[in-house]
Amino acid sequence: xxxxxxxxxxxxxxxxxxxxxxxxxxxxxxxxxxxxxxxxxxxxxxxxxxxxxxxxxxxxxxxxxxxxxxxxxxxxxxxxxxxxxxxxxxxxxxxxxxxxxxxxxxxxxxxxxxxxxxxxxxxxxxxxxxxxxxxxxxxxxxxxxxxxxxxxxxxxxxxxxxxxxxxxxxxxxxxxxxxxxxxxxxxxxxxxxxxxxxxxxxxxxxxxxxxxxxxxxxxxxxxxxxxxxxxxxxxxxxxxxxxxxxxxxxxxxxxxxxxxxxxxxxxxxxxxxxxxxxxxxxxxxxxxxxxxxxxxxxxxxxxxxxxxxxxxxxxxxxxxxxxxxxxxxxxxxxxxxxxxxxxxxxxxxxxxxxxxxxxxxxxxxxxxxxxxxxxxxxxxxxxxxxxxxxxxxxxxxxxxxxxxxxxxxxxxx
Numbered sequence: 260x261x262x263x264x265x266x267x268x269x270x271x272x273x274x275x276x277x278x279x280x281x282x283x284x285x286x287x288x289x290x291x292x293x294x295x296x297x298x299x300x301x302x303x304x305x306x307x308x309x310x311x312x313x314x315x316x317x318x319x320x321x322x323x324x325x326x327x328x329x330x331x332x333x334x335x336x337x338x339x340x341x342x343x344x345x346x347x348x349x350x351x352x353x354x355x356x357x358x359x360x361x362x363x364x365x366x367x368x369x370x371x372x373x374x375x376x377x378x379x380x381x382x383x384x385x386x387x388x389x390x391x392x393x394x395x396x397x398x399x400x401x402x403x404x405x406x407x408x409x410x411x412x413x414x415x416x417x418x419x420x421x422x423x424x425x426x427x428x429x430x431x432x433x434x435x436x437x438x439x440x441x442x443x444x445x446x447x448x449x450x451x452x453x454x455x456x457x458x459x460x461x462x463x464x465x466x467x468x469x470x471x472x473x474x475x476x477x478x479x480x481x482x483x484x485x486x487x488x489x490x491x492x493x494x495x496x497x498x499x500x501x502x503x504x505x506x507x508x509x510x511x512x513x514x515x516x517x518x519x520x521x522x523x524x525x526x527x528x529x530x531x532x533x534x535x536x537x538x539x540x541x542x543x544x545x546x547x548x549x550x551x552x553x554x555x556x557x558x559x560x561x562x563x564x565x566x567x568x569x570x571x572x573x574x575x576x577x578x579x580x581x582x583x584x585x586x587x588x589x590x591x592x593x594x595x596x597x598x599x600x601x602x603x604x605x606x607x608x609x610x611x612x613x614x615x616x617x618x619x620x621x622x623x624x625x626x627x628x629x630x631x632x633x634x635x636x637x638x639x640x641x642x643x644x645x646x647x648x649x650x651x652x653x654x655x656x657x658x659x660x661x662x663x664x665x666x667x668x669x670x671x672x
Contacts, residue, residue: 295376296357315384329539329589382402387456405621414427420614432464440472449506450495501530534588557593561659571585623638
């Protein structure tokens, strides 16, 4: 490395390469660069009243890009089907995309463009809770725009005009943790990224673990970009931990899982879970480190529901060469669910797009079919009931262990 090749310089180069890859993929999928910034995907037919504008704020670049790129593809997939069927109340949908760049500081300015320059009717997106916290005020309070957050998260988000269409702690952990304890896992470790999602999720998880006869041996928090975990791994190995409930996220995730695997934790019978792991996780973690891991999500590709299987097949046909799959842990299913619930809300308002009208309507809508099954907004909560699945990674696939139908979010009631 030369004097000029500092880590910061190298990060800029990586970001530049990531941006160019993202731009190439977007152009190939029919998006055009917007005159006011961002990217626009226009419908191929028009209406006198103009299109309904959906803003997508997601991570095209940065550490969370494998999930973010799956999100814009999912939005394009869902909207194409809507437009091909005649739009929403006869009007086509236009998509406007801004890169949140896995960086809340960058995201705020880009998201403001969706509101101020593109004048979108609704914003979908944000993956990490840190991102949601950064962009919700520019959208909901200052921007006075409806916001739909698609990712699984830690709960306690009760902001008016903000709707959550991914799973909550109650939906993910109420069945998973008791199941793990019944399998003989009594001593839990909680290695975690140091931000809102792990901090609040772990409080919920610790309570369930202790109520079901387990114990938390240690709970630790690390910077998101930490790459050295030898002390943590040694503690896991030396303290006879049965189960690692992992909430480390990229970019630190790759280093943690590699070091834990190479220390022999898996081969010595230790078990792990990570409630955002899905079929997209191979973009972050080596296949060997995923083997045997447990997760609990609203959808896996192995869910034997005909409509879900058709969605996966149609998505793969639309994006045949993509490595960014239609999955739950990456927020893709929440993105799809959110768009379809918004569609139902606008149908309910007979095409009225004002925030207050659509917000009142979406509070009590449902969809009969979707990834993993139907979903229903629980009135007065800003959250959705949905089917949930406990699964284990085996041989590159997620084996479904159990199913719970229309699990309540248990939030904001």
